[in-house]
Amino acid sequence: MQATALTGRAPAAFPVPVQAKNDARLIALWLHGKGGLTRKAYARDVAAFLAFAAKPVHAVTLGDVQAWIDALVVSGLKRSSQGVKLAVVKSLLSFAHKLGYCAFNTGAAARAPKGKADLxxxxxxxxxxxxxxxxxxxxxxxxxxxxxxxxxxxxxxxxxxxxxxxxxxxxxxxxxxxxxxxxxxxxxxxxxxxxxxxxxxxxxxxxxxxxxxxxxxxxxxxxxxxxxxxxxxxxxxxxxxxxxxxxxxxxxxxxxxxxxxxxxxxxxxxxxxxxxxxxxxxxxxxxxxxxxxxx
Missing domain, CATH: 1.10.443.10 (Intergrase catalytic core)
Known part of the structure; x- marks a missing residue:
């Protein structure tokens, strides 16, 4: 079976190439194209989350994300900063799912705790x-x-x-x-x-x-x-x-x-x-x- 000019599909026997073999490569792909300051901030937040979860990205569960959110709340971090850090981690987990690195988008259901707006x-x-x-x-x-x-x-x-x-x-x-x-x-x-x-x-x-x-x-x-x-x-x-x-x-x-x-x-x-x-x-x-x- 060969790819056709109309569909451009690869033969079924050909495996989809692996995009990332480890977390470091995954994160590098995810950060690609982002500004210098953004890259540093995102990398820092993700490193902190993975250190908390104590497991690789593909093994992270919704419970890990929720436990991390609870830890941020207990730390006294401002609600707006909690939201930013959660958004960063959710972005990485969503990217990992789209890339086939993770079977599920684990962070999709995670929500930051609601609180009184303080703007x-x-x-x-x-x-x-x-x-x-x-x-x-x-x-x-x-x-x-x-x-x-x-x-x-x-x-x-x-x-x-x-x-x-x-x-x-x-x-x-x-x-x-x-x-x-x-x-x-x-x-x-x-x-x-x-x-x-x-x-x-x-x-x-x-x-x-x-x-x-x-x-x-x-x-x-x-x-x-x-x-x-x-x-x-x-x-x-x-x-x-x-x-x-x-x-x-x-x-x-x-x-x-x-x-x-x-x-x-x-x-x-x-x-x-x-x-x-x-x-x-x-x-x-x-x-x-x-x-x-x-x-």
Missing amino acids: NARILSEAEVFELFAQAKGRDRTLLRFLYATGARCAEASGLTWADFNEDGKGGVTVSVWGKGEKLRHISIPAKIWGEVRALRRDGDGPASPVFRSRQGGPVSRSQIWRIVRTAAAKAGTGRDVSPHWLRHACASHALDRGAPIHVVQSSLGHSSLATTTAYCHARPGVGVGHFLGV
Whole structure:
């Protein structure tokens, strides 16, 4: 029996080639094409899960996944972080099933525990945001204002170079950032913010030079950005465990509060789903809709 030109089917006697002979190869195939930061985070989460389960991927059961979820809950990890880690493991198990590495998609039935939505608790008021600005100076203050004005993620701001900014000659400025999944998006920024950012440029800086520099001259690291935000929040007396992502939440929420079209906010923040952007509307019901970025 031979394959036909119409069906392209291989003879039944020919076995389907094995795609992965071990977990390491499976995970390498699954991570292929993902961005560098994503690969590291996903690999870390999967390694932690497999260490917990103490068995190879093909032997993992639904009970293993559920026990791991329970352990995450007991650890006190934030509910949103629990969901992210579960999504990573479910993605791997689904991929393993599609590849024929596992007989079943073990993670399909796994569900993260339900709990009270806490997005509203992680949205700073405009007054709180401006108080953060007041507690920082120089580069740190400019960085905080940039994060708020653009909704850029911590890693996106860390990797910015001067080549990422584009002036249109009419007073408008856009910054190009590489987001999750290696997706490129372009964000318009206010002239005032651009003026502050541009003031950080040093003589001799070229297109590839970092915008936000560390004291050693390289790009400011994500951990440094976390410290900058945490320090400002502590000085401002917010009384909350503020992270850089809170400024992204504030950017989205305040933009919608001031009447920015939801599809524009979605595009600016790089949300793949409109539902993600819409969550900010539900997080602060009763707040009047009324454009933002007058920072």
